[in-house]
Amino acid sequence: MNKQQLIAQIQEKRSFLCVGLDTDITKLPAHLQQHPDAAYEFNKAIIDATKDHCVSYKINTAFYESMGLKGWEIMERTLAYIPKTHLSIADAKRGDIGNTAAQYAKTFFEVLPFDAVTVAPYMGEDSVRPFLEYDNKWAIVLGLTSNKGSNDFQRLMVQHAADDTALLPHIVAPNRPRALYEEVLTKVAAWGSTDNLMFVIGATQASQLQDIRSIIPDHFLLVPGVGAQGGSLEEVAKYGKNKDCGLLVNASRAVIYAATDETFAEAAARAAKDYQVEMSSYL
Template sequence: MNRATLFEQIQQKKSFLCVGLDTDIKKIPAHLLDSEDPIFEFNKAIIDATKDFTVAYKPNIAFYESLGAEGWRSLEKTLNYIPENIFTIADAKRGDIGNTSGLYARAFFENMAFDSITVAPYMGEDSVKPFLQYDNKWVILLGLTSNQGSFDFQHCDLGKNEALWQRVLKKGKEWGTEDQMMYVVGATRADMMKKVREVVPNHFLLVPGVGAQGGSLEKVAENGMNDHCGLLVNSSRGIIYASNGTDFAEKAGEAAKALQEEMAIYLERYL
């Protein structure tokens, strides 16, 4: 999916919501466990309930890998069920030497046809470039995350008033264009969004941490939105686990709709 199509979906749905399909077999409603493919049945119901309010879905690949071959089959069926006009993110955080990254890119962009993949930048340019060789596919580079461990490396002072996370954003701009590179920036770092936008004013940002993790959607929009929105704000647990009963899909739809309605306000305010 290209940039123009993504922005068109944002405008049409008045939403920049990304729903994280972090589907844990131990957390899905018990009545689904007797079905042939509980993971897919759960995802299918969530997609049906939320597709009118979201512009992106983000399966966290670890939840599927952990189930072996059956998990990969559930992921493939889920991906095939997502409507074509909705952006898909493989939250895989890959990143290795060039030939290995090339195979990861083939797996997620050719075999499974995701629109994008999250990539770890630690090994540098030759570990990222193979993902950038595909038309209308995106790299979402880990930039500034919300976890406590982010202070171990991301905030290291490199001198001249530059932190490591700022260097990552700057280098990413050299590797890929605004039409193929996004960045992960955690919502609980909303106070730093303005600093992020000083480095990458025009790129899309994937923003996890709204909802269960306590990030402020209002602050993210205020400090991070640009003239084409430039945000994909992810909510996982707050939507897909809004209920663990037979009404789980209905409650997920209500949670997604509530976020979409709030997003519509900010889109009107800042665009």
């Protein structure tokens, strides 16, 4: 999926919601637990219930890998069931040296034909590049995450090149002290374009979105942490939106576990619709 198609979806649906399929087999509604294909049936029902209110689905690969072979197979079928109109994201946070990163890109863009995959930046340029070599596919690189651990390294102040205005001419204050996550945004942005690169920016950090937008004004941001993790959608929209919208706000638990009985799909539809209605007011 390319950027124009994504923007068109957002405008048509008046939504920038991404529904996270963090499907935990132990949290499924009781009546589904005995189903031989419970996780897939659950995902299918969630997708049917929410697809009119969202523009993207994010599959958290950890929840499928932890089911073993069967989980990998459920991930394949779930991906196949996601409508082609919706941006499909493998939330896999892969990151390794060049030749290995190329294998991961093959995994999540060819073997499993996702539109996008999340990537960890710690290993640098050759670990990200292979994900940028596919047409109409996206690397979504971790910038500032929504968890407590983001304080441990991402917010450390770093020394950086004295003048990097050449790298990013639009940057507001190139020589001010910069946190590691800002250095990540600055450097990684130079490796790709707004057509093949997005960033993960946790919603619990909405106040930082203004500074972040001074570094990457035009990129799409994947924003987790709204809902169960406590981030404010209003603040995210206020500080993070750009001319293309430029936001995909993810909600996982708040949608897929909105109810945990037979009404789970209707409850998920209502939760997704509530997000869509609120998002509509910010567009």
